[in-house]
Amino acid sequence: MAAVVDPDEDLVRRVGQGDPAAIQALVARKLPRMLSLAQRMLGDAVEAEDVAQEAMMKAWKQAPRWTPGKAKFDTWLHRVALNLCYDRLRRRREVLVEAPPDRPDPGPAPDRGLLAAELGVRVETALKALPERQREAIVLCHYQELGNIEAAGLMGISVEALESLLGRGRRALRAALADLAPNAPEAVGGRS
């Protein structure tokens, strides 16, 4: 099998040697990505911080014994953070069985103009309402910008199955945000 080209390889090696500048650089490079992943998966800022910190702690422990060429460090770190997110989501489900959540806010009426911040909140709410696997697919592919093979590998599914999850997730989001959508070119231009 061909060795994996990892853009983080040198940085991780230096972190493993305890180089303070490398530690700072890895934090600058990875912490925002892990926080973003956890925030979008969990929809809770405090829990997201806990997950991101815990994932980075595991990175510190792994760095001295990291073997380059087998996997990308970024993919490994995503796997760690996703597992931590799923642990928390599982615990939440156990609690929520007894107390079902409120229905998500359907959002403002269609004729109401939206500020960018309001749009952001609508999108976040719609994303949070998706089934976990659909949300995970969208977060990995859209927000984390992972390649389709890498994202499918992380989720333990084929690229075709990932496509199916993405399609269903995005259709559900579009339906939830339908009142915001402008007309498509066909409707505007009347072209067929």
Place this chain on the structure above:
Amino acid sequence: MNADRMRELAEAWGGDLRRWPAAERSAAEDFAATRPEAADRALFEARQLDAALDAAPRVVVSTALSDRVIASAQGAGLKARAAWPGLRRLLWIGGASWAAAACAGVMFGLTLTGDLERQAQLDLVLDQASIGGLDDMAVLG
């Protein structure tokens, strides 16, 4: 590639062809080149949704979190090692050599001083003997 498949792919992977699976991308690019209006229609809604997803608030790392994570590296046992351990060893050996050479120099100096002092004392005795002007024959008779 036909219009239905193009729409299906856009619904799943979004409006940016660079994010599509490599196996589908070139066929989609060919479709967009030959039927640009149909491709635009397929991509339009996908791009709208991409834009909406991008409107979600950006997640910002606080300084406090960043500081905590950096501090946790030391807690995990990551401690800075010397960047040039070999060089440091060489410098230590070099320093020790200089110290040894200095000690040897001092010892040599002390020895030399002792020899010179003894020689000077001997010369002094001989000089004093000659100052008296005594002839060996006179003394001995």
